[in-house]
Amino acid sequence: DQQVKQNSPSLSVQEGRISILNCDYTNSMFDYFLWYKKYPAEGPTFLISISSIKDKNEDGRFTVFLNKSAKHLSLHIVPSQPGDSAVYFCAASAAGNQFYFGTGTSLTVIP
Amino acid sequence: DGGITQSPKYLFRKEGQNVTLSCEQNLNHDAMYWYRQDPGQGLRLIYYSQIVNDFQKGDIAEGYSVSREKKESFPLTVTSAQKNPTAFYLCASSMGGAYSYGYTFGSGTRLTVV
Numbered sequence: 001d002q003q004v005k006q007n008s009p010s011l012s013v014q015e016g017r018i019s020i021l022n023c024d025y026t027n028s029m030f031d032y033f034l035w036y037k038k039y040p041a042e043g044p045t046f047l048i049s050i051s052s053i054k055d056k057n058e059d060g061r062f063t064v065f066l067n068k069s070a071k072h073l074s075l076h077i078v079p080s081q082p083g084d085s086a087v088y089f090c091a092a093s094a095a096g097n098q099f100y101f102g103t104g105t106s107l108t109v110i111p
Numbered sequence: 112d113g114g115i116t117q118s119p120k121y122l123f124r125k126e127g128q129n130v131t132l133s134c135e136q137n138l139n140h141d142a143m144y145w146y147r148q149d150p151g152q153g154l155r156l157i158y159y160s161q162i163v164n165d166f167q168k169g170d171i172a173e174g175y176s177v178s179r180e181k182k183e184s185f186p187l188t189v190t191s192a193q194k195n196p197t198a199f200y201l202c203a204s205s206m207g208g209a210y211s212y213g214y215t216f217g218s219g220t221r222l223t224v225v
Contacts, residue, residue, distance in 0.1 A: 004153065034213045043115070043201055043216030044154075089153065091213075098144070098169065099214065101153035 003027050004092050006102035014110050019077040021105045023090035026071065030092040034099065035064060035075050038087045047088070048075070080109045113138045117202050117217035124189070124196065124224050132187045132220045134202035141206060143185035144214065147171060148199040157200075160185055189222060197224050 005024045013019045023033075031052040036044035050057040050064045050073065057064050063076045077084055087106045091099040115136040124130045134143065142161045146154040156169030160179040174193025179185050185204075189196045199221050203214035 002153065006153075009151075036213075036216075041120075041219070041221075043117075043203075043218045044214075045216070046213040049213060091154075098156050098159060101146075101155075103151060103153045 002103070003030075003100045004090060004102040006088075006090060006105050008105050009103070010106040010108070012108045012110060013080045015082055016079045019075075019080045019084065019107055019109070021075040021077075021088050021090075021107065023073045023075075023102050024071060025073075025092050025100075027092070027094060027100075028071065029094040030100075031095065032093045033064070033066060033073050034091045034093075035062075036089045036091065036101075037084075038089060038104070044089055077107075080107075082109045082111050085109050115202055115204055115215055115217035117200075117220050119220060120218065122220055122222045124222060126224055127191045129188055129190050130222065132189065132200055132202075132222070134185045134187065134217060135183055136185075136202075136204045136215070136217075137183060138204055138215060139182070140204035140215070141182070142204060143179065144203040144205075145169075145175070145177065145185070145187045146201045146203065148201060148219075154201060157187065196222055198222060 034049045035047040037047045038044040048062050066073045087104045089104045090102045093099045118133045144159040145157040158177040160166035176188045201219045202217040
């Protein structure tokens with residue numbers, strides 16, 4: 001059973017606009033969340049993280065929001081750039097144990 | 112440069128054969144992981160190892176085997192018992208417990224059964 005879900009398999013956004021990628025989880029014990037970015041034929045690269053003691057973490061153009069009551073997190077990219085076009089995975093962990101990954105959202109930023 | 116190296120990048124296997132996928136890291140990370148990616152599915156954990164000479168099964172360990180004789184190396188063997196081995200395999204490492212560091216991933220091996 002998928003504990004981490006990304007219900008939008010793809011997203012297209014105009015360059016300069018905001019990209020919002022969503023992720024839902026079912027396990028209330030998850031307390032640490034990561035976002036990864038993946039280009040074709042490459043391994044995922046770490047993008048940004050958030051722990052359950054926070055509801056927001058920001059790193060440059062990337063901001064992750066966590067809504068624990070809704071078991072939902074989102075990644076905002078502002079402004080979106082063509083180089084951001086990739087597949088984005090969210091991942092969640094309980095107590096630093098293994099991470100569970102979502103199915104990914106393919107983002108296309110249109111120049 | 113520090114990182115994780117997976118080899119080969121592409122691998123073809125005949126049905127009934129065992130194949131071994133290599134994963135080497137020079138990051139001095141304690142923990143290493145093997146994931147499998149299939150179309151439309153998230154990354155699924157096959158095996159992981161928190162320390163040398165010790166490893167645990169993940170969610171889909173059947174048909175796979177691993178060893179961790181050295182800190183730097185965590186090879187994965189796909190055995191003939193794995194019924195659907197065609198997939199993209201990713202190796203990852205972390206500084207034992209992934210808090211704050213997340214995983215560092217290799218570039219993956221695409222295995223195709225012919």
